[in-house]
């Protein structure tokens with residue numbers, strides 16, 4: 001039987017632990033809060049991060065990360081993107097030599113512009129073959145009640161990706177493998193920025209035409225940057241690309257979408273973060289994406305508008321006017 005450790009007992013780490021347990025994988029879930037771990041073990045609930053959701057028996061939660069990592073075949077990391085480097089650094093010697101390591105995170109590190117799998121590789125000195133990415137239309141609360149969905153397990157070593165896919169597959173969770181780590185990971189991070197943008201237009205009271213426009217042109221931005229970074233163009237129309245954009249931009253469960261809607265209704269960034277709760281990666285990742293795009297000479301106007309709104313407090317209506325009055329261009333280039 002495969003043995004897994006999930007680091008991070010927030011909404012997604014807890015849900016992913018449930019996915020593993022339901023697939024028959026033995027799973028240890030690490031969270032820094034002892035009360036959260038105790039409640040998961042005693043009541044099969046994580047009321048702080050996943051309120052109202054029942055968890056399967058197979059999860060052993062612990063506040064001791066070294067205990068969680070001991071003897072596992074798979075390590076899955078679900079921590080806030082901007083904090084993960086500091087949190088996992090001291091655990092390098094506790095990661096078993098042969099274990100594959102998967103990033104479940106959807107962000108790009110500010111300053112380094114590193115994708116999360118690169119942060120894991122860097123901090124834990126992992127080979128590319130041992131490092132995987134899981135990304136797709138995976139809103140935690142829907143999966144926690146076993147609503148059917150699919151995801152992508154990306155890895156350069158197909159046998160490692162297949163191993164994790166087998167360790168997560170169940171009657172409600174269908175993993176597909178994909179060798180395009182760069183594309184899958186960029187999709188997950190960038191779609192959070194686009195979801196903030198869609199949330200803003202919702203908050204302004206605009207309808208489905210606007211939503212569809214931002215999603216579709218957002219996908220064009222993601223694809224342009226991804227291809228410039230060496231990704232496979234087909235990844236962007238797949239589950240991690242279009243699939244996750246649809247889920248995140250359409251759902252009120254999305255923290256990024258919710259945060260954007262608060263901004264659109266006139267809240268400040270601080271108020272919107274407070275009201276949203278949970279980790280809205282798009283806020284900081286918008287800065288990294290904008291800088292990455294500049295480095296690669298890629299045009300990302302929606303991301304630019306999100307950065308201007310969130311980080312420079314520029315008026316939304318003026319930014320919208322600027323977006324719509326840019327020089328016209330052909331859709332196909």
Ligand SMILES: NC(=O)C1=CN([C@@H]2O[C@H](COP(=O)(O)OP(=O)(O)OC[C@H]3O[C@@H](n4cnc5c(N)ncnc54)[C@H](O)[C@@H]3O)[C@@H](O)[C@H]2O)C=CC1
Nearest residue numbers: 008009010011012013032078079105106138139140278279
């Ligand atoms: N929630 C969702 O539906 C999904 C989330 N993700 C991604 O997973 C990642 C984690 O997101 P969530 O679990 O939703 O966030 P969350 O906000 O629900 O949980 C964050 C977790 O990180 C822990 N944490 C924060 N600071 C810490 C520190 N200094 N030391 C130790 N632990 C710390 C918290 O205690 C908590 O367990 C993000 O990158 C997100 O984009 C990916 C797919 C779905």
Ligand SMILES: O=C(CO)COP(=O)(O)O
Nearest residue numbers: 136137138139254255256
């Ligand atoms: O990544 C997600 C769904 O696939 C979750 O989105 P949020 O982080 O915006 O809640």
